[in-house]
Amino acid sequence: MVTKKTAKQAGKGVAAKAVAKKAASARHKAIARGEIGHVNDDTFEAELRRKGLPMLVDFSATWCTPCEWMAKVLRRLGRKLADEVRIVKVDIDESPRLDRAFAHGTVPTLVLFRSGKAAARAVGFDGQTETEEWLREALDAEASRRKGPPTCCCG
Numbered sequence: 387m388v389t390k391k392t393a394k395q396a397g398k399g400v401a402a403k404a405v406a407k408k409a410a411s412a413r414h415k416a417i418a419r420g421e422i423g424h425v426n427d428d429t430f431e432a433e434l435r436r437k438g439l440p441m442l443v444d445f446s447a448t449w450c451t452p453c454e455w456m457a458k459v460l461r462r463l464g465r466k467l468a469d470e471v472r473i474v475k476v477d478i479d480e481s482p483r484l485d486r487a488f489a490h491g492t493v494p495t496l497v498l499f500r501s502g503k504a505a506a507r508a509v510g511f512d513g514q515t516e517t518e519e520w521l522r523e524a525l526d527a528e529a530s531r532r533k534g535p536p537t538c539c540c541g
Contacts, residue, residue, distance in 0.1 A: 425475070427482070440505070
């Protein structure tokens with residue numbers, strides 16, 4: 387039996403889902419423009435399942451100074467490599483499940499995901515040049531795997 391109370395609660399559930407869907411859409415558009423998206427324990431899986439580009443996850447914390455340096459580098463790289471990689475950030479203090487699974491309390495930690503699986507990992511901040519080189523190497527490894535093995539001239 388549906389009462390006014392249960393109908394009202396159902397309406398709130400529908401409204402909450404609509405708001406969450408709108409927020410996810412805005413996050414996806416921002417990431418597509420090369421901006422750094424923010425994900426947490428609740429939104430990570432949905433973002434990871436999105437088809438398309440590999441996803442670089444920056445595990446960081448607000449109290450971490452090297453994380454601030456990394457964020458500046460990743461903002462630049464996000465704009466520069468928007469056609470090659472999606473970049474998202476996870477605050478380990480707000481997302482303990484993701485921290486346990488991937489960063490283990492060590493920040494900054496970068497993890498590159500391909501096809502939903504962690505494919506490359508870097509811990510610490512070595513500088514802009516080194517971070518970009520690591521990311522390009524990780525992405526190039528992805529590209530060479532997609533091309534497949536070389537074929538001979540005979541086909």
